[in-house]
Amino acid sequence: MQVEYGFEPLQNCQCSTCAVHNESSCIIEKTQGLKFTTCSSTPEPEQVEAIYCSAQKGKSSCSDLATDKACMCPTCSVWWSHTLKTGYFCGNGPAS
Ligand code: SF4
Numbered sequence: 001m002q003v004e005y006g007f008e009p010l011q012n013c014q015c016s017t018c019a020v021h022n023e024s025s026c027i028i029e030k031t032q033g034l035k036f037t038t039c040s041s042t043p044e045p046e047q048v049e050a051i052y053c054s055a056q057k058g059k060s061s062c063s064d065l066a067t068d069k070a071c072m073c074p075t076c077s078v079w080w081s082h083t084l085k086t087g088y089f090c091g092n093g094p095a096s
C-alpha cells in the first residue's frame with residue numbers, strides 16, 4: 001500500500017532510531033540529529049530525512065547509508081498500518 005506523506009506518519013517514523021540512517025555522515029550533516037531541517041511544522045519532503053516509504057519522499061539523496069545494519073521499519077506503526085512487507089526505503093525508494 002502506498003504511504004502518503006504527511007505530518008502524522010512523519011511523527012511516527014522510526015528512521016531516526018535506525019543505525020542505517022544514524023551512521024550516515026551525510027544525513028547527520030543535513031539534519032544535525034533531527035528529522036527535519038526546518039522549524040516548520042509542515043516541512044516539505046526535501047526538508048526531512050525520514051518517511052522514505054512515502055511516494056512523495058522516496059529514497060534519500062545521501063549515498064553513504066549503512067545498509068548492512070538492521071532496518072527499523074518493522075517497528076513502525078506506519079509500516080504496520082500500511083501492511084508494508086519490505087524495508088530499506090531510504091536506499092530502495094518508496095513502498096508501492
Ligand atoms: S515504515 Fe520506515 S520509512 Fe516508513 S515511516 Fe516507518 S520507519 Fe519511516
Ligand code: SF4
Pocket residue numbers: 014015016018019020021052053070071072073087088089090091
Ligand atoms: S527506511 Fe528503514 S533502513 Fe532506512 S532509515 Fe528508515 S528504518 Fe532505517
